[in-house]
Amino acid sequence: MTLEKPKKTHEERMARKKAVMDERIANAKEERGVLILLKGNGKGKSSSALGTMARCVGHEKAAAVVQFIKGRRETGEFKFFSSHPLIEWHVMGEGFTWETQSRERDEAAAAHAWEITERLLQDPNRDIVVLDEMAYMFKYRYLPLEPVIAALKARPRHQHVIITGRVMPEALEEIADTISDIKDQRHAFRLGVTSQAGIEY
Numbered sequence: 001m002t003l004e005k006p007k008k009t010h011e012e013r014m015a016r017k018k019a020v021m022d023e024r025i026a027n028a029k030e031e032r033g034v035l036i037l038l039k040g041n042g043k044g045k046s047s048s049a050l051g052t053m054a055r056c057v058g059h060e061k062a063a064a065v066v067q068f069i070k071g072r073r074e075t076g077e078f079k080f081f082s083s084h085p086l087i088e089w090h091v092m093g094e095g096f097t098w099e100t101q102s103r104e105r106d107e108a109a110a111a112h113a114w115e116i117t118e119r120l121l122q123d124p125n126r127d128i129v130v131l132d133e134m135a136y137m138f139k140y141r142y143l144p145l146e147p148v149i150a151a152l153k154a155r156p157r158h159q160h161v162i163i164t165g166r167v168m169p170e171a172l173e174e175i176a177d178t179i180s181d182i183k184d185q186r187h188a189f190r191l192g193v194t195s196q197a198g199i200e201y
Contacts, residue, residue, distance in 0.1 A: 033127075033159040034177035035152060037168050039135065042182035045164040049130045050077050052162060057086050061127035064088040064120045068113050069133040075201045088126070090116050110142035118147075121155045128160040135165020138172070145169055 036052070038045040053063045063086060082089040092113035114137075120129050137143040149171060152161060163172070173179060195201065 032157050033155065033161070035175060036160070036162045036178045036180075037135075037173060037176045038162065038164045038180050038182065039166060039168045040180075040182035040184070041166055042184040043187060044182055046077075046132050048180070048182075049132060049162040049164050050081070053087075053128055053130050054081075056128045056160070057084065060086070062086045062088075062125055063128045063130070064090075064123075064126050065130045065132060066090045066092060066113055066117050066120070066134070067132040068092055068110065068137055076198055088120070092116070106140070107142050110137050113137075114143055114148070118151055121151045121159070121161070124156040124159070126156075126159060128162070131161065131163045133165050134163050135168050135172075138169045139165070139167055145171060148172075149175060 036049075038048055050065070053065065057063055065081070065087065067090065078089065078091065081087050090113070092109055117129070117131060117134075120126050134148075138145050138148075152175065155161065168176075168179070189195065
């Protein structure tokens with residue numbers, strides 16, 4: 001007859017978990033800016049990036065946002081954040097690529113957005129920079145990747161950067177500190193629900 005081992009109590013399980021987490025926390029001693037990539041076909045990449053930015057601003061850190069595509073409509077986040085004294089906000093796009101119908105205009109907008117971004121990545125007074133929808137610039141080959149990677153590597157040591165977009169270049173993922181892949185399980189638009197203020201923009 002085999003005797004069943006007594007089940008671990010909740011307290012024992014939590015004690016072991018705490019020991020593991022305490023060790024991880026003790027080993028995480030480096031403090032520096034991180035590069036965060038938010039990718040995937042699910043909803044919420046920009047919302048997550050701007051939520052993190054709001055957290056930084058709550059700690060009196062200076063932020064900047066460059067939106068590479070969203071440009072034809074004043075979004076709720078633009079209306080809420082753009083007048084904040086700690087946030088520099090740039091809406092650079094002319095709308096989604098299928099709306100402009102002009103590669104030349106899209107490339108010009110991307111180049112202008114990169115000029116501003118390059119300056120921000122050199123600014124030690126900016127603690128966090130959000131590059132919203134920048135990944136599309138590489139997918140559509142509106143921007144070369146190499147100068148962007150070089151600027152990211154050379155940025156001020158304390159500066160955090162968040163880049164959003166559905167698909168990230170492999171070379172960008174290789175230098176990232178944190179990568180989140182947001183999946184699309186269901187979306188109201190495919191159920192016939194229109195885009196609504198406060199939810200989609």
